[in-house]
Amino acid sequence: MRSSLIKKIILVLLIVVILPIGATGCYDRWEPDDLAYVLVMGFDKGVTDKLRLTLQIASFRDQGEGGSQKKGGGQASATESVTVECPSLFTGINIANITTSRRISLMHSKYVVFSEEMARSGDFEKYVIDLPRFREFRKSTHIVISRGKASDFIAQNKTFLSMRPAKAFSLILSQQVRDSFLPRGRFFDLYNGLKSDIEEPVAILGGVNPLKLKQPGGGEHQESVSGGEYVAGEVPRQGGVKRDFFGAAVFRGPKMVGALDGEETRVLGMVTGDLQRGFFTIKDPENPDYIVALDVRPARRTQIKVNVKGDRPVVDLTVRLEGEILAVQSGICYEEKEKKAVLERAFEQEIEERMDSLVDECQNEFRSDIFGFGRRAVTHFLYEKEWDNYNWPEKFPTAQVNTDVDFIIRRTGMIFK
């Protein structure tokens, strides 16, 4: 009895512990310093091979070291980049491994950059569609479309203010969502659009900024009111790093068909719910020489109703926003009840106009349902076949979209009157 019980115990221990060690065990064991962590991957069309892969890898050089003194002076790069030509990402990783003694690991990649060339040619899909098959790839990685070459973009992808690239790279995209000049653009947001026809994918638009402001008096002087009418690489700024994220790349199916500027991306965000908060500037409705700045947040979820009964679908779009007055240059007392309504109507009108023009652009120029109206439309169909027959991608450009924007000023800022 006693010996048989002990035998049983030993058997269970063997099965539970020893056997898996033989079967799987330490083969998967990697010390953290034996790995090289890729932070950014870049995909370009190759010259000698199909693909030119650029890997930006976090370097251990200036970090940790137990608070010892910083080596050397100046700005040592906290990342290292490797570019290889290869037939596929995975071979590329192997080839890139010859440059480093550590195993290259994708499990901490922050974003993947594709060149616009690839995105427009449709090669993009070939590489992106199989990414989740690989164990190490994170589905929450952001997808960036770079205007110009991805390798150039990565060359300018440096940290600003800190020497911690991992933090900088993961923060810059998640923080931008709050300011809403970027779409959400994570891999799984995009993947749904690629695989189905209920919506079309949108990716983050990136570019390299020359960092040159125009000199005064040089050429025409185009006045911006909303402030976001740029795409990445053209934002008028100086200082910081050259890498720019601004606006969105619009796809139809696997191919990129165009780009949205920052302002359009924000309006898109109002529809899709990606907009979390943004500072908006409009012309003062009572005195167009001045501007009014507003802090705008979504008040409710955007209501989208799609009617598919008629020849052309009818979309009723209700966007509810609320906000706060930030600046009134003219000194007009918009805090008062009647005046407040004037400002609210003006903003509503402004946004409605922008939204209409964005819808128009998407319907006629891009022919791409980036708003996800198809998500609503599909609920009217019981069977997949019916939906396929309805052919939403063809129907969307014909749709009648009625936009309605509702805006309420909740607070008047820290000044009451």
Place this chain on the structure above:
Amino acid sequence: MAEEKKQGFFAKLCSIFAYRPPEHDTFVLPETGDEESCRTAPEKIEKSDLEYYLDQEDLKKAAAEKEKNEKEDKDNVKDDVEVGEEKEIKNQTRASLFRRAKSLKKPGKERQNAAGDKKSESDQGAKEETGISPDINISRDLIKEELNIPTSVDVVVRDFKLNGKVDAFIVFIDGMADRDVINNFILRQLMNRILYDKYDGGSIFEYIKENVLSVNQVTDLTDYDSAVTQALFGLTILFIDGCKKCLAIETSGFEKRGIEKPTTEAVIRGSQESFTENLKTSMIQIRRIIKNKNLINEFLTIGSADRSGASIMYIRGITNPSLVKEVKRRLKSIRTDFAMGDGAIEQFIEDNPWGIMPQVINTERPDQVASHLMQGRVAILSESAPFALVVPVTLASMLSSPEDYYLRWQFGTFLRLVRIFALLIAILLPALYISLVNFHQEMIPTELLVSIASSREAVPFPSIIEILLMEGAFELIREAGLRVPGIIGTTLGIIGALILGQAAVAANIVSPILIIIVAVTALGNFAIPSYSLAFVARLIRFGFIALGATLGFFGMSAGLVIAGALGASAKSFGVPFFAPFWPRTKDSGRFLIRYPVWELERRADEVNALNKIRQPKISRGWVKGEPPSGEKE
């Protein structure tokens, strides 16, 4: 307690781990009925009297004594009356009995009631195994031989004459007995002739007992065996010429430590006293808290050579009688020459010596013991150890500290959650670290991972070696800290850990983040209130490190299943270790959340107390009453 559910994979796994030695019968704590019968339980107990709590042997003895007393009433002259049950023993010759005394003896025969034990079932007069010779010279020689006089210098035999006529002597152990009492209240009285004025020639023994000795406790003894035992406990034994009895006089008064603050179970609020090595003081400390006539205190001797005493305490009417009987059965069955305090007793009586889970609570706090007694548990106090044992034990009771109940329930609950967290940390943190950095790097935030990696850059060892080095060093510090003399010892723990850690990091032997892991693990371990449980955590964390380092989270999960099965199969005196979680009982929720005291209406369900109700539904009577009206009305 809810019936155990033995089904499913987990139960099967548990049954594999539920190893019991084949000669060992599993003790099952019987049910005590539902709530309704509990309400009526106290009356039942009154009828049943103490008999419920006595085992067969005790009952036989009590019956024999009763019989004997009846016979004695009939025939007072006949001293060597035959008692049916003890015939066998009686037939043995004195010489053979003494031979027996020198070798290992059956403990059942030498059980004695200490004179100090008020609640002892009966006087020891019934024992006539080695009837005392009326000839005092024989007695003296025997006692001297038995107590190794004059080789043993601390045993004193003092001869004198009662009333200047009758030969007598007292024997005591110098130092164990209180000299003042012997000088002033025994010898002075015995030799004071005035006190014999009224002696009318009857039994001198009874006369002295009743008229001469002014000591609070005296006991008749009728055999040398118990006389020697009592002398060893510090009593003074009086032999009188011509008497077939001797008198054990309570004089025990040896040097002992005073009551001090608890050192291992310190609390901020609540009682600040701990047990001492003196059994009697410990018993009194408990009785001072529970002033209940039903608090029973039984005395047993364990160990044939050292005759160390142990005392069982329980509350009649609350404690399950089967539990008391089982504790007594196990204690009485111990055959050893030297039971070293409570630790040895614990190991002798625990259900499963192979199991890693502690099966007995040991505590140095009288208030802790008292609260366990009120829950229906049994306490075992032992001589020469400032700790009490309490059975049965559950994980829940090992994680609760008396402070929980001294604090308001919100704070108590918080402390409990902190302790559970501490237990998990103490067991799992190093393993978690090793499996994260070796197998699941994707779960670590990139920044942290990169800083772990870069801090490990200069370290030439794999993480597992690092962690074993540091854990090993910490174990060394802990063990050495106990033994390093004086002031250094107390500070060694902190200083040693700091310096060692700092130096190890500077020498690139370990990475700095590991120092944090080891330190937090140690903190978690120290936060566990039970020393035994903390030891379990201390040991099995190495198992988890091994599993985490070889199999990652899978290994840790397997380890948790095994540890869970071990815990679930462990039983302490018939009570499952994981009660009230598994099996579930009525108050399963009472562990995570320390309910307000006025909500604690029932005793712990798993100990199957006879009276399960502690207080009525409305224990705060004032909430239903009228507040006194103010003066203005």
